[in-house]
Amino acid sequence: MxxxxxxxxxxxxxxxxxxxxxxxxxxxxxxxxxxxxxxxxxxxxxxxxxxxxxxxxxxxxxxxxxxxxxxxxxxxxxxxxxxxxxxxxxxxxxxxxxxxxxxxxxxxxxxxxxxxxxxxxxxxxxxxxxxxxxxxxxxxxxxxxxxxxxxxxxxxxxxxxxxxxxxxxxxxxxxxxxxxxxxxxxxxxxxxxxxxxxxxxxxxxxxxxxxxxxxxxxxxxxxxxxxxxxxxxxxxxxGDIHTEDISHTRTENTKDIQLEIKNLQYENILHDIQFSVKKGEVLGIGGLQGQGQTELMLALAGNYKTLQAEVHLNKEKIRLNTPANTIRKGIFLVPGDRQTEGLMMKESIYHNMLMPKFALKRQPFFIPEKKYRKECEEIVKLLSIKTDSIDTKADNLSGGNQQKIVVGKWLPFDIKVLLLSDPAKGVDIGAKRDMYQFILKLAREKDISVILYASDNDELVRYCDNVLIMYEGSIVKRLSGDAINNVNITAASLNLTKEEEVEKDECKEH
Ligand SMILES: Nc1ncnc2c1ncn2[C@@H]1O[C@H](COP(=O)(O)OP(=O)(O)OP(=O)(O)O)[C@@H](O)[C@H]1O
CATH class of the missing domain: 3.40.50.300 (P-loop containing nucleotide triphosphate hydrolases)
Structure with missing residues (x-):
């Protein structure tokens, strides 16, 4: 009825x-x-x-x-x-x-x-x-x-x-x-x-x-x-015929290590974290929500003064103690929560995209308005942000379109390591595909290392070369190649490390 x-x-x-x-x-x-x-x-x-x-x-x-x-x-x-x-x-x-x-x-x-x-x-x-x-x-x-x-x-x-x-x-x-x-x-x-x-x-x-x-x-x-x-x-x-996602092929990455982290420790929240990520690699971070993933991203972006870690970026020893320092070294964080961290809701798309430039760089006396507006329009097009003008206020966009601005405003920068904290939350299936396609291309062509925290396991499976699973502030599992699948991610997220648990679940799936 x-x-x-x-x-x-x-x-x-x-x-x-x-x-x-x-x-x-x-x-x-x-x-x-x-x-x-x-x-x-x-x-x-x-x-x-x-x-x-x-x-x-x-x-x-x-x-x-x-x-x-x-x-x-x-x-x-x-x-x-x-x-x-x-x-x-x-x-x-x-x-x-x-x-x-x-x-x-x-x-x-x-x-x-x-x-x-x-x-x-x-x-x-x-x-x-x-x-x-x-x-x-x-x-x-x-x-x-x-x-x-x-x-x-x-x-x-x-x-x-x-x-x-x-x-x-x-x-x-x-x-x-x-x-x-x-x-x-x-x-x-x-x-x-x-x-x-x-x-x-x-x-x-x-x-x-x-x-x-x-x-x-x-x-x-x-x-x-x-x-x-x-x-x-x-x-x-x-509305298009490209229904296949770009499920990317994982080829062996023979490039140099870009970022190496050892003995990372932050208060009682992050414990003994070690990993490295190569140039052009997309490294996924997974696990149940609230296991320290967001904090790890914030730590890598220099948000914790008391952080302890041995960090090498292209073999140079660096410190992650302030955001300004990490940004200067080329490490950028795209935060996850668009309404509180990522956007000025009362400002236009253009002003939101412009703002990071002022925060990060010494600007010329006159803003190259024409150039920046063109750049903004290109990103709006690239990420299919639905708006009739780049002067529309962020407040008046749908949730998914707001999220795309949060990601888009960082794309023009000279990046070595891109930290993405659940960037596709609420983004529709076509735009998500386009966004990741662009990010993968960026990583491969410009040798950027991407560290991607995704709450949706499917994104880890589809887009990452390697995946680290976090549990209670530690990394409990590293998955590579064909081992990056939903069953293994779920098992590791629950910290079921025993092989038979994984096998049992695999049998159930078939
Ligand atoms: N209060 C508002 N003022 C101006 N425009 C608005 C307002 N609310 C929605 N819109 C516009 O109406 C259109 C539809 O928005 P709506 O939020 O319904 O989309 P949606 O399908 O729910 O998107 P999403 O999947 O991103 O949540 C969008 O172009 C949005 O910018």
Missing amino acids: VILEAKNIVKRFGGVTALSDGNIVCREGKITGLLGTNGSGKSTISKIITGVYLPDSGTITYYGQQVSFRNPIEAKKAGIIMAFQNLSLIPDLTVWQNVVLSFEKTKKGFLDNQSAKKITKELIDSFVEGFDIERKVVQLNSSEKQIVEIVKAISEEPKLLILDEPTAALEQAQAQALFKYMKKLAAQGTSIIFTSHRMNEIMEVCDDIVVFNNGHNVGSVDFEVDGRNQKEIVKMIT
């Missing part, structure tokens, strides 16, 4: 048309994948359904009635709930207090604290064990916050649940737990709209999909009727 149908939705923001003809149908107890390139209108249609934005035109029919929610509270009352991508929790309240806030608007209103804690605990336990619900949200890392956000939405017992890229901040095991929960909810009759840029997740959990491009639908597939053809879906999303 169709419970919601959004038809011919149009939404403009000033001169930008976010949706020119948005359509989606949600059926009772079905999980609908909402797919499309960055900036294609997925978040906008989700926000229109939940009353965050009013459409300029078009209709929404919900249980046979035409509706027009003026705000999220009205949508909530009707049973439509969205777990937001950029988190809407109150930092100074505890986990259970955040969850309980939503109870007041549902039939569970006026619960006593003990019952509220019990409900919160039961829900959270189905995602992760040992989660302390008395902790304040401000103390949580991004994956924990995302779990609370989802649990808060689920606790409201929605009829239609909208999950906008929930897995971008989750570890694989947590994502699996979420899928299990989504299937359980669907079996109980809840409809779900699920947005993700990861094809394997879509194939695993969805019953049907709808694909957006440039503000309108370009296709839909009902898996039960049409089957699951991943290639066709990728083609629909990217």
